[in-house]
Amino acid sequence: MHALPPLTALRAFFVACHAGSYTAAAQELCITHGAVSRHIQVVEKWFGVNLFTKEGQRRVPTPYALTLARELGSAFDTLSDIALRYGNGGRNNVFNVSVPTTMSLKWLLPRLDDFYARFPAANLQISTANTEQLHIVGHYDLLIRRELSATQYSAIPFLGDTHCLMASPALLSRLTIKKPEDVLNCLRIETLTRPGHWNLWLAAAGLGKAPVSGFRRYDHFHVSLHAMLEGMGVGLGPVSTLSAEISRGNLVPLFPEITVAPCQYFALTPVGVQKTLLHQAFEDWLVEQGQSGDEKAYQS
Incomplete structure (x- = not known):
């Protein structure tokens, strides 16, 4: 030493x-x-x-x-x-978890009361990570990520997701969106860290490439999501991740049969981290929540 x-x-x-x-x-x-x-x-x-x-x-x-x-x-x-x-x-039972910002705010946090009800002595320490920080391992016991790295982590898939068009009730009260073509008359919210999603959706809707005008662009999705919730425009959002907002009626999926950019979330444990009973319980809970979450996503 x-x-x-x-x-x-x-x-x-x-x-x-x-x-x-x-x-x-x-x-x-x-x-x-x-x-x-x-x-x-x-x-x-x-x-x-x-x-x-x-x-x-x-x-x-x-x-x-x-x-x-x-x-x-x-x-x-x-x-x-x-x-x-x-x-x-080692009995302090602190468990450090790194989660992408939107995933943490809109999917994980609304469900954590259920975990604490089952494990009241658990001491979870949640850290959020934006796009530029997702590659940082740090000193976390577990990371939730959409990317899979077989060499650095052991991985457990727990939530599949896909993106569809969404809007707030406030926007839908002002604008008529009955068919995909109507979207071209709306302000469209785009996230710079999720490039190409709009072109994928327009192609899937049979509308070709997006016109240059009519976009409001933001650096991270949690900012774009805020703009969507405020009724500033229509945007593409992950259905399962935003299932709580959809269930509450804060966001309405538009043309939910048109989906793009499927992804998979993994619970990643860095190599060398010894899994405790709390660690294993949290992984099992994530899988359970992921399996039950999809059924709620389109209830609005």
């Missing part, structure tokens, strides 16, 4: 960087100004650079120190998470 600077000294350095001075760090750590100074000297000697400069009566972190502190922040977060999960002999 490589030699490391003393953890206490690193912590004092990290706090001093965030607090902006030795004095503020001493107050936060409940130690003396001199003790903070000695800790910083240890860290400076170990890294071989000056980490603070003098401005008036204060010592302030250098740009190098601030960059180092950002890196240490991630390391401290990881250590904190490990301590929480494995503290008390």
Whole structure:
């Protein structure tokens, strides 16, 4: 194992960087100004650079120190998470799950009360991930993803989905959409991270390519979904993922027989993660919820 600077000294350095001075760090750590100074000297000697400069009566972190502190922040977060999960002999029952944002907000969260009712001692820690973050494994016990990687994970499929055209009741009260051609007279909501979905739908509806005008484009689907719910336009959405919104009547599937972009959600466990009883229970619950969710999707 490589030699490391003393953890206490690193912590004092990290706090001093965030607090902006030795004095503020001493107050936060409940130690003396001199003790903070000695800790910083240890860290400076170990890294071989000056980490603070003098401005008036204060010592302030250098740009190098601030960059180092950002890196240490991630390391401290990881250590904190490990301590929480494995503290008390590993009986804290913390289970870290990473879920795409829309999947978390619109499918998982509305169902979690059922899981907690069955496992009241469970301590789920849900982290959302947008499109740019989906490749990050981090220190999660389980990841919910649409992509399957056989080399990095063990995978359990639990929810099939497909996209159809949707609109809010507010929009449908203003516009008449009786046949697919009517869609061309509406504002159409498009998501930049789901390119080509509109062309697929128009082709499936026998309408050819989409005209250039008439689109409102957003970077992520959860933003597009908000625009759809607000009645700003029609959009393509995943039926199973949005089954709760459909069941509540907040979204109405249009021409539900025309579907595009089928996908499959997987519960992915990174290689090396030991599955606990809670882990296995959560996987089983996801499969159960996935099997029951499709029947509700078109009830509106």
